[in-house]
Amino acid sequence: MFRKVAIIGGGAAAATLVSELLERRTTQPLHLYWYTGDGSGRGIAYGTRSPHHLLNVRAASMGMFASKPQGFLEYAQAADPTVSGSDFLPRRLYGEYLESRVAQAMAKASASGHEVRQIPFTVDSLVPEPSGVTVGYGDESNQTDAAVLAIGSLPPRSLPGVDADVIASGRYITDPWPFLANAEPDERPLRVLVIGLGLTAVDVLLDLSERWPNATFTALSRHGLLPEAHLSAASAPAGDGAELVEALEDDPNIRMWIARLREATEHADDWRVVTDSLRSVTSKLWTLLPDEQRSRFLRHARWAWERARHRMPPQVAESIAAMEKAGRFLRGRGRMQTVKLADDGSLSVTRVKPGGVKETASFDVVVQTVGLNTDTLRTEHPLVRQLVTNGHARPEALGLGFAAQANGALLDGDGKPRPNLFAIGTLLRGALWESTAMPEIRVQARNLADTLLRDQG
Incomplete structure (x- = not known):
């Protein structure tokens, strides 16, 4: 087993792995070096304090440990017995749950002889050798037996076509989360453009529409479609989906898979039942696809899968629909081509609409919400660059x-x-595809803990 393990990251994946390791019975005490940076174990997703930001998974499925999938529900019900397993609860509550479970694990650690050092610094370098991994941070370094990257997604980069003076103006928001954390109330009739229409865009729209009551919002994406909504009540597939899974496994071809899924949804009471029946085997199916088929999926089918797989809670969908009905929110199709700073200080945005027609409009603020950055080749993240270089x-x-x-x-x-350098979470999308939500993260944490604690002989 690896006795000295470095865990790099201050988010939910790191917190889950730390807690999983400390919950285990081991033949020898563990020495964990947890490099949290400026994180607290909540991460970006669960660090929000906004009451509008809800979990996109029902409470009954959000337990921190794979062995206790209803752990979060029990935590929530201890404070409010009216909570049900089908509820979509605030993400800030989930952040509190993570912190409480980490604190419990830490308390047990000392009694079991384990040592955990929380180091509030960012790791600059990792140097793996046969005998271990050297972890560098600032002017200090530690020697560990193994190291785990749990850093979440990479810092977002501004899209091509955004001028440097636009970025300098502070009106183009590349990373929405720090912006939302510090956005002040504003009564002005601001014109806001959101680039992207995924779940992060929905979070931005809900939060800013309350803080900026006189603002109007436009969202631009390739297809102009919002994420789908969950059903009001939880549903379960009529069968175990084994026949569909077997058909997909027999022919790992994206075009054939789409045809199979369409056929399955035609015979289901609701298409969500089919999508949800594949969740536990999605990573296995992904491993069957050759790179050429994966590339085809990313080009042609990813957007549709993401809409169906990562859905909005019903009450969130209702709020967004109310914004549209009130005329405060408009959706547009197309691709952003350029963003330039106009003489009056506004942002002039040119988009290419379907069919190639260009259209230019002015906005006061542009918020980029185009999804997770996982490009380790082009990132400016210092540690990732060091590892790749x-x-x-x-x-x-x-x-x-x-x-x-x-x-x-x-x-x-x-x-x-x-043999001694691992990752968990978002940066494993290439290996597992489904690698960002807690139901998948906790399984990764359990399996990685098994690997780290296994006899290396």
Whole structure:
């Protein structure tokens, strides 16, 4: 087993792995070095304080541990017995749950002889060797047996076509989360453009529409479609979906898969039942696809899958619909081409509409919400750049994080798995695809804990 383990990251994935390790019975005490940076274990998703930001998974499925999937529901019901397992609860409550479970694990750690050092610094470098991993931060370094990257998604980059003076103006928001955390109430009739129409865009719209009551919002995306909504009541598939899964496994081809899914939804009471029946096997199906088919999926079908798979709670969908009905929110199709700073200080945005027609409009604020950045080859993240530049880790071929094995072991520059360098969470999308939500993160944490604590002999 690896006795000395470095865990890099201050978000939910790191907190889950730390807690999972400390919950285990081990033959020898563990020494965990948890480099949290400026995080507290909540991460971006669960660090929000806005009451409008709800979990997109029902309470009954959000437990921190794979062995206790209803742990969060029990926590919520202890404070409010009226909470049901089908509720979509505030993300800030989930952040409190994570913190409480980490505190419990820490309290147990000392009694079991484990040592946990929370180090509030950002790791600058990782140097894996056969004998261990050197972790560098500032002018300090530690020698550990193994290291785990749990840093979440990479810092977002501004889209091509955005002028430098636009970024300098502070009116183009590349990263919406720090912006939302500090946005002040404003009564002006602001014109706001949101680029992207995923769940983050929905969060931005709900939060800013309350803080800026006289603002109007426009959202621009390729298809102009919002995420789908969950059903008001939880539903379960009529069968176990085994026949559909077997058909997909027999022919790992995106075009055939789409045809199979369409056929299955035609015979289901609701299409969501079909989508949800695949959740537990999505990563397995992803591993069957050759790179050419994965690339085809990303180009042609990813947007549709994301809309169906990552859905809005019903009450959120109702709020967005009310904004549209009131005329405060408009959706547009197309691609942003350029953003320029006009003489009056506004932002002049040119988009290319379907069919190639260009249209230019002025906005006071533009917020970019185009999804998670997982491109480890082009990122400015210092630690990721160090790993890639020095050949310690290899970028995934399609820009989906790091090249890795299914157990999280990172591949080196020659494509060989590192025995002591791992990742968990978002940067494993290339290996697992479904790698961002807590139901998947907790399974990764359980499996990675098994690997780290297994006899290495």
